[in-house]
Amino acid sequence: MRTSGIEKYFGRNHVLRGIDLEVRRREAVMVIGRSGSGKTTLLRCINFLEEPTSGWVEVDGLRVEADPLHARSRRHREQIRQIRLRAGMLFQEFNLFPHMSVVQNLIEAPTRVRGLPRDAALELAERYLEKVGLLDKRNEYPARLSGGQKQRAAIARALCMEPKVLLFDEPTSALDPELIGEVLNVMEDLAHEGVTMIVVTHEMHFAREAADRVVFMEDGVILEQGPPEQVLNDPHREETRNFLRRFLQT
Amino acid sequence: MAVGELSEKRPTRYEIEDVEAADRRSRWRFRILFAVVWLGLIIGLAVGLALTGRIDPAFILEVGPFILDGTPTTLLICFSSILLACVLATLGALGRLSGNPVLNAIASFYVSLLRGTPLVVQILFWYLALPQFGVVLDALPAGIGALAFNYGAYMTEIFRAGVEAVPRGQQEAARALGMRESEVMRRIVFPQALRIVTPAIGNEFIAMIKDSALVYLLGVREVLWRADVMGTRFFRSTETLLIAAVVYWILTIVLSFFQERLERRMARGDR
Structure with missing residues (x-):
């Protein structure tokens, strides 16, 4: 997966100032940085939930140019859809569909979007529910799940689309502290199994354990990246050091 | 049992069971x-009316069945109007969104015109001007x-608000899939929007029952028309x-009773 020269303006506000990021197959990349540094926007630009102002995104051989002036054209929208099929997204607020049971949440997109027969989709759903440890909750409605269970179900839902890369947008920020661990465990397992992922996170300990590479962002640019030990223990940049120091204090 | 253990370890001035019983008693007293x-109040109202001497029970029994016979027509008007209004409101909301x-x-013109003019005028217009x-x-x-x-216009705005009340993240999650x-x-x-607007549709329906009385102006033989006819014929409009x-x-x-039950069931559902 690659991005090149991603720029994003919100009105006149320059949020991303040219992001080049390459993620190799089976790599787990953690993006850290202050809030407002553009981490989340970058993630949302990769699957075009925000249309970048310029630059391009390439996932698994499909390259889509930012095209804010023609964002509504049919061709562009179809291309974006193809990118989204390759890049699954997890949200801070889980966003399970409350009117569907867990298993319905999981098979909705595979049957409608990928055109899988129901049986095959159910089989897939059960496999991934088992992986995230929620097989016994398959018929529950999201309202009856804890936050951690919801996020694990959302991960299973994304996996059911068998994407090439998973994008995690602060997946544990809305969770009570005692529920964070179960979600991070699932993510760590996925990382070790070689699922390609980009994770925006504030969990430094998790980044250290599960990341192949840590990316530090500030003011809409990537300031520093490298192996977790290097970036987290011995950062080259003053800004990274400041961020980590302030972060560990609080 | 956890409650029992707690009360054993930390004796309070009252037994928990006693407090619960007192709670129950006060709830029942309220009810x-x-x-x-x-x-x-109902008896008071009835007695008060009877004491005026203007009410003739025999007359009520006599014309009562005739007026009551208008109930099916009233309900027919309400049910068909609300159904049609739902269709119009769906189209209107799609337009507004x-x-x-x-x-x-x-869609905006439709809502403005029909909410901006009196219902009575609209009813007479349909019958006399069209x-x-x-x-x-x-x-x-x-x-x-x-x-x-008319109701379709009001409900257009309800439906639109219902769609807008579905959290943005839901659309994003679906798109991301x-x-x-x-x-x-x-x-x-x-x-999800349908669940959000169901209570509001119930309110509209209840309002519709009362507004449906206005079509007596057109001579539709519903409840109010029958009451008016009898009242004028015998000069006894009070009854x-x-x-x-x-x-x-x-x-x-x-x-309202059914609506409350429906709402409670939906609240129990899944949110």
Whole structure:
């Protein structure tokens, strides 16, 4: 997966100032940085939930140019859809569909979007529910799940689309502290199994354990990246050091 | 049991069971007093009316059945109007949510025109003015049409607000799964919006029962028309209007009851 020269303006506000990021197959990349540094926007630009102002995104051989002036054209929208099929997204607020049971949440997109027969989709759903440890909750409605269970179900839902890369947008920020661990465990397992992922996170300990590479962002640019030990223990940049120091204090 | 252990370890001044029983007692006292006051007010009202000497019970029994016979017509008007209004409101809401300026303007115009003019004027217009343009409708369809178009305008805004109340993240999650815009709307947004607006539709329906009385102006033989006819014929409008009022009142009470149950069931559902 690659991005090149991603720029994003919100009105006149320059949020991303040219992001080049390459993620190799089976790599787990953690993006850290202050809030407002553009981490989340970058993630949302990769699957075009925000249309970048310029630059391009390439996932698994499909390259889509930012095209804010023609964002509504049919061709562009179809291309974006193809990118989204390759890049699954997890949200801070889980966003399970409350009117569907867990298993319905999981098979909705595979049957409608990928055109899988129901049986095959159910089989897939059960496999991934088992992986995230929620097989016994398959018929529950999201309202009856804890936050951690919801996020694990959302991960299973994304996996059911068998994407090439998973994008995690602060997946544990809305969770009570005692529920964070179960979600991070699932993510760590996925990382070790070689699922390609980009994770925006504030969990430094998790980044250290599960990341192949840590990316530090500030003011809409990537300031520093490298192996977790290097970036987290011995950062080259003053800004990274400041961020980590302030972060560990609080 | 956890409660028992707690009370053993930390003795309180009262047993927990006693506190619970006291709670239950005070809830029941509230309910009983509430019902007694209601009953008292109803009896008081009835007695008060009887004491005026203007009410003739025999007359009520005589014309009562004739007026009550209008209930099915009243309900027919309400049910058909609300159904048609739901269809119109769905179209209207789609227009109001549409990025297409033509559709959006048409929907907005519809809402503005029908909310901006009196319902009575609209009802009379359907029956008395439309024939001038070659559209001749019987009283019943004219009344249903007028009510439906009027309520459709109000409900357009309700439906639109319902769709907008579905959290933004729901659409984003659906899109991120690769769903097309039409699928996002049909499968994710609308089902949730429907749950959000159901209580409001119930309120509209209850309001409709009362507003449906206006079509008596067109000579539709519903409850109020029958009360008016009898009242004028025997110069006893007090009794006939009372009967009509009681019929509408009971209808709304019954419907509120069902609406409350429906709402409770939906709240128990999944949010």
